[in-house]
Structure formats: structure tokens, C-alpha cells
Amino acid sequence: MENRIDAIYARQSVDRRDSISIESQIEFCKYELRGGNYKDYKDKGFSGKNTDRPRFQELMADIKQGLIRRVVVYKLDRISRSILDFATMMELFQQFNVEFISSTEKFDTSTPMGRAILNICIVFAQLERETIQKRVTDAYYSQCQRGFHMSGAALYGFELEPTTIQGIRTKMMIPDPDTANIARLMFEMYAEPSTSFGDIARSFAQEGILVYEELSRGFISQMFRNPIYAQADLELYEFFKGQEAVVVNEAADFTETNGCYLYQGRDVQEGKNKDLKNQILVLAPSEGIVSADTWLQCRKKLMANITFQGGRKPKNTWLVGKMKCDHCGRALKSMGNRRGTQYLYCTKRADNMSCEGCGTLRTAEFEQFVYEAMVQKLSKFQTLTAKAETVTPQADGLKCGAGLGGGRD
Template identity: 25%
Template sequence: MPPRKQANTDPLVTHVGIYARVSTEEQAEQGYSIEAQLETLRSQCKMEQKVVFREYVDAGISGKTIEKRPALRELLRDIEEGKIQEVLVWKLDRISRKTSDLLFIMDQLNRYNVKFRSHSEKNFETDTAAGKMTFQMFGVIAEFQRNTIVENVKMGMKQRARNGKWNGGQVLGYDVVEIPVAKGKDSVLHVNAIEAELVRKIFSMYASGRGLKSIANELNHDGFKTKPNKPFSHVSIKTIINNPLYIGKIRYNVRENWSEKRRKGINPEPIIADGEHEPIITQYLWDAVQKLYSKKAVTAPRVFNGTYLLTGMMRCPDCGATLVAHRTKDTLKNGTKIVRRYYVCSNFRAKGSRVCTSNTVKADFAEQYVTERIAEVVQKPKVLEDIVARINKNRVKNVVPLQKEVEAIGKELKTLDSQKQKYFKLYESDVVDNNFLIERLNELKQKHDALYLRKTEAENQLNDSISEPVPLQQVRQILSKFQEMLETAPIETQKNLLQTIVKQIHVKKGQKFEGIELEFDDKVTACFLGLAPSTQAVAGAFAFSKQKFPLQYTLVI
């Protein structure tokens, strides 16, 4: 990511943020291309003698929401930081096709005194009542047009599915091939002979009694990959054996409104129709697999209610994936049944030993290590004292190099300011033209922004090193209170307490630990040193007081 530019403090220059967007379906339309929009808006800025601060481009992205448009979010952040005075777009619907988002954007513009202009819809100002009404009317029209397009597209795709046609996407066993038709091109499924054999193997393995993870593990060991060229998991195997595509059916609209409802938007009556493509497996094999899957899907009632206190706090020493909860049931020689708890690599659990090893850690052992290590640090003052002293020593050691760097950057920034003033004097004397001035100002601005960003980072590091040493007494008080609460809290509260203060537990192979990384900030400090918290309720463990606390810091114990 390029360095973030700083606020414009020069009243002689109007910095303009150009925003351009094109969705996938608009890529081929005349006048909608990104380059066409940018070229038009650049020319307008030059004609008006304004400086293009930055071009914000969302290519191939729908105007439905703000959340999935990184360039627009960056534009809004720069508006908040006062870096631009004007936003220019080729057409209003480029900024958004959703009325609520348009109103939010307009509110942000007015709040920070930023002017909005559209090259196509001219002569309206968002800081007047009439301008706001015009802005909103255009927004309503744009949203109506988008919704109409979406409805027409959905209707067309549903009809294609009813006719047995493929609506796109990659699927193991088939290749998507484009063929010429009367009105252009169409996509059809052709059997991929090699992948089809793999699909038949998966169905046969499941029909023979193999489990989802067992199948995934064997396929990964044999070097097979999914269609996107990734290792198999139990989820990908389940998706394959439940897809009627392989018996020649087209299934469509299984989930509705995915962007809003995600997996909860299940359609009870999806479209299932005879497809135009060739089936890969027989109806007999399909029926056998579905019957077996239905039986296995009926799970036994859960008899184990144990809690895993360290969920999400440990990572696999080999692949870096999170260690997740795992348990086994054993029967002793005397007939007693016991449950053993473990943490295992999530990649191993989902995809098998081809992807990673289990790197099993006994849950009781890990949880005992964490609680005993914290207790040791609390009960042996010298241990904690040495840890904090070492951290503070390293912080102070970095002060001199940072001070020299900040001083050097400051001198360079003054040089850039002098150069900018020289270019303005040349412009006022008609020695250089406007285009030359803009080019040189942009070059200086880029250098200035990069230097200023590094200067800010160095100053923050410097302030952290010299003004806020890790407070030994405060750390000791927090950990003492933490240990006291941990010993008396119910099991669920223990888990929340650990998640509050433990950032990560560093695990090595062979069930060994390198240390526990603890994170301290104002929330943690208030939790344990603020109003007297109760360990009987999770909410009570997060009481805040009005006391001010130091900045965030971490310790590895």
C-alpha cells in the first residue's frame, strides 16, 4: 500500500479526489471504462487549474454497498483527514447506486466542507437545500435502475436453470466451455475425463463406508486437488457428494440474498431441473450415497460438556493454523469410559495429514501450564522484575537512532517546502505553465508524504520508548488480580478472562511452550484495577473506572 498522503494546508491549491468505478457488467459499455472516466476528469481538473490529489479506482465492483469498495473507503478517510477539498466523479451513480449510502456520503462531505461535483450532472451544489434534493433524486433513480437490472438478471438466470443451462462457476468433473449462439456466446459444461474419474472415486469411497475426512486425507496424500487447485477438506467432499449436478441435474438458487443473509438464507424450494450436460455417476450410486449420508447425518446426543479455555490462543508450530478443540473417548480395562481433551491443528483436522500433522497438545497440560506460569510470575517478584526490566532496556536502546532519524527528516521536509515556494514564484512570473506547476507539486507532495509518514511513525516509536516505560507495579497488580479471579471464577468466565489478557501462547513441537504473550491496554487495566469486578458474571469482569492508564504494551512470560 502506498504511503498515505497528508492534509492539504496550502490555501492556494485545491486538491481534488477523482473517483471512478465500473462494475463487471459495465466493462464493455461505451463511455463506462475506467480509463475513459479518468481521462475526462483529469482534463477537467487541468482546465480548472486544480491539483489531482489522488485517483480512487474501484474496478469491476458493484455500486451496491460501500463495504466492498476499498477505494471509496479510502476516499472517505482522506475526506475526514482534510486532505482534499473537492470530490469529482464522471457520473453520480459511479459513487453509489444506493440511496442510503449516497445520503451518508453527502453528510460526510458537508461535515468536512468538501465540495462534490459530477461531470455529467452539472450545476447542483450539495450545500444547498435545492442541491441536496437534486442529489437525492438522482440517487433514487440510480438505485431504482440498479434494482431493476438485478431483478432482470435474476429472472433470466432462474429461467436458464429451469431450461437446464449452466449459470457459471467452476465445478470438479467438468470444464466450462463457451460456444457461439445466435446472440453471442453461451457457457456449457463438458465432462473433464480425468476429473470425472476422481468424482466417481469419491462417490464410490463414500458408498463403501469411508468418512468425509478419511476420503479427503487419502486424496491429499495421493496428490489430488480440488478445482481451484487446493487440498481437499471434509467440507469439499461433502459438497461433491451432495451435488445433483453429477447425475445430470441443474440445481440453482439454493441460497437467496447471499450478501445479506449468507448461509442463513436457505431457499426451501431451489430450482432442480434436468440439465443439458452429461451425468458423471449413475442414479443407483447417487441414491446409495444419499441414503448413507442421511443415516450418518443423524448425530448422537452430546454427552460431553467440557470447555476448552485456550481456544484461538495457540497456533500450529508447522503451518500456523489455529489449534482447535478435539476429544477422544477411551474405555479403560475396568470398563470405565473416559473423555480426553486435546488441541489439534485445524488444517490437519479438516484436510488430513497430507496438509499438516496433528501437533496435538493435551488440553489439561496446556491449561495447567498457562495458569501455573502466571502464578509463578505473580508469586516470584524477581521473575516479573527481570522480564519488565529487559523490555524497558530494549525500548530505551532504540531512542538515539530514532532521534537522529526524526531530526534528519525534519531538515528534508524544510527543503521540500523551500522548493515548493520557488515553483510558485516561477509560476507567478509566467516562467512555467500550470501543467508544469501541477506536475512538480505532485512530485514534491509524494516525497513530502512519504517522509512525513515515516517521521510520524518514528516519533510515535520514540514517545513510546522514552515516555511510557512498562510499569512494573501496575503489571504485578493486574496479574495478581487476574490470578485471584481465575481461581474463583466459573468455567465460562475463566475462558473470557484468559481471552482478555492472553494474546497468544507460543507452541513448539512436542507439546512444548516458548512463552505466553500477554497484552495490556486501557481495557485490561480497567478490568482488573477499576471498579471491583465480579467473577460470577462475564459482564462484571469488564467494569471501567475514570482512571487514566498508560498506552498498550505486551509482555512475554
């Protein structure tokens, strides 16, 4: 007696007016079954480009357990848009004798011709997915080149204001009266040759100037790289042209007023912070905060900085990653002085002096303290791991004899 049940699979990646809902898909599939027991598997908000979908994986697991007789979908692309994934799925269906039905596309998977038609359909499903991806990408770059704000919160020093560009409603960034002066001060400080990220962070911490919750060096670095802050002029235009960036606007448009959006080019992969080649620069509708000369001084100084890759293994202490500052909760790191003595420092205090730190702790002394505490803690478990010695009279006699013989020689 057949005790397997039917399965209905439905998927909807985005909730739009022109897309059929999961509930409607299930109703179509129920009509195809014409009664009988079934279990539905619904994935909402997941793409069909891969199989990383929770209910789809549950369906595959039930098939492997021999619980499913046939799988019904509203349309082929609801279950897969990938040729490779679909081929793997059909092999599994054949292995466990599971029938596949599309309620809007009539397929007979028991014949070679039916399987061939299925494969042709899945090719076009993948083509449709890739075409949609290309349309979305083209639309993104089209809006980039027209100076649209491409989502996201306003950068520090700015606030968002609704606007209309070429008849399309969007948003633009305008200088924030509360933070624009602070952002300008940061640029002016870093433009000085001897000023570092740490100098700015420590100065702000001492003066009590709050930039978000904490002013980190990474935040400062990203801020100085962004041309939205610059009042773009001809010199800035020539700078990006010299770096082989794609400048959308004409040179005459750079009038020392507006900032610029810098978008990642289509073929740009790694090193975008230093390499500006093929990046897309377009004038923004918003005004800049600092002069182009100040911005360029900061940008060129960043490009001249030497970047060191952080170590992947503990170097100065085996306690790295296991110690936290009791005041701020940040990690402690071991740093050496000129005499070569290693001390433990709070990373937040070392970064911007905004934490009182952990006092004077010599790394070697603290390591010894932790080691002795570990030995004391584990000492009572010593007998649990000790190997019991087997007493063998014959072997002991041989050992004694060998020892006596060695003494006579």
C-alpha cells in the first residue's frame, strides 16, 4: 500500500504586485492534485538562483526518507532557476521514484522527451534570472551617473533631504549644522603633515568631542577617502582623471561648490581604497564641506601611507584574545617599550585615550600569574589522567638484574 504523500512547493522572492503570491501558487497546485493528503513547503523571500532555502532543504530531506510520492509546483522556476541545481534535483527524484509536476507547464518526467523539455525550460529560466540581474545592475549604474543618492544613511556631517532629479523623487545630502564643522575640523587637522589618525582621535577624546559612540581610525580613514566632502574644482577633476577613474561630468562642471559621489566600477574588485582606476566619479547635487585643496591633501597623504597586514598568530603573548579591559571591555594587547619590556595595554586607550586603561601590567608577570593559577586549578585532576603502572615481577627482576650487571662492569 502506497503510504507516501504529495508535496507542494511554493516560493516568492519579493512581494510585488506583478508576482503571484505563495497562497495563490498553492491553490493552483491543490487543483492539480484533486484531493488527497499533501504537505506544503513555502519559502518566502528566497531567490531561486541556488538551493539555500530552508523549506526546500526540508523537502529534499523528506524525499530521501521516502515520505514523498510526487512534487507539485506552480511553475518550473519556482523550484529552481539553475541548470546545475535542477539536474541534481531531478537525479534525486529519479533515485527515489518521485514524480515532478508543474501545474502550468505539463511535463511527463517518465520519458526521455519530457526530461529534455524540462532541461530546455530550466535553461530559459536561468537566462531570465541573469537578464533580470543585468537589468538591475544597468539601472543602478544609470542612476549613479545621474547623481542619485543610492540608499543608505547620511554620512557624518550631512543629513538627508528629499529632492527631485529629472522628474524622479530621491534624496540628497546637505551639510548638517551640528556636525559639519566637526567634519571640517577633522580634515583640516589631517591635512597637517605631522598629524595621524591617532592624533585626531586622542584630541577629540581629550576635548570631549563625540563622534558617534567612538571615533575609530577606520572610520576616519573611510571619511577622508570620500569625495562627497570636497568642494570639487578643476584640480580635483584632474586628480581623478590622472588616477584613471571614470569621470561622468565635464571639467567645466567642477565649480568649487558640489561634492562628488564615488561609485565602484563594474570591473573593480579589490584594492578600491587605494586604486581609483575604473571607479565612477559623478558630481552630487549637494554642496561639499571642505575645499578641494584640503581634501586632496588628505587623499594624497592616505595614498602615501604604508599599510601593514596584521599578524594572524599570537606574537607577543599567548594570552592574546583572552584578555579584556575591565573598564571598557575592549581587548588588551601586548606592546613593548624601548627597552624591550612588554606591557599590556587597553586597545581603546592606545587608540584614542578615551579609556583609563588597566594600569601597569607587565606581560611576562601576568602570564606567569595566569599559568600558576591554571596549574593550581588543574592539580586536583592529576590522578585522573595518570597512567596506572602495571606490576610485572618477571620484568622487574630483569630490570634489577640489568642494573646489578651494569654496576659490576
